[in-house]
Amino acid sequence: MPSVDFETATKQEEARLQKLHPTSEDIPGCLTLFDTFLSCNVLGVQLKSLYRFGHMSTCGEKLxxxxxxxxxxxxxPDDKRDAWIRRRAEWWAARRLEKSSENVWDIRTEPLKNWPRSADEMDINGSDAFS
Known part of the structure; x- marks a missing residue:
């Protein structure tokens, strides 16, 4: 179960994207987005998706x-940047909160306690005293 809700994740992503795209010139233009959509439909991309995931690549989100x-x-331009950042933040937040094959560990909110272990917690052979 995710440790943050959608709105919190969206705000975190907005803050990250605002640093990544500090001016309105830093967001992609419509021509770039159209090129991305067209390149999604290329035969090589579709075959790679079919091989990796077992289905053709869906390009609807790019459109x-x-x-x-x-x-x-x-x-x-500044309002356009803010709207684009909000949309991308919502996309990243939704992606973070849904299950994925990339979900292996939960994100820590605080450091581990008693780590790293002190030398006296290890025996002479280098194995843990806890094992």
Missing amino acids: EDFKFCMSLKSMH
């Missing part, structure tokens, strides 16, 4: 990113 970008064309 939605392009359409979202086009809907922001009339906005002020």
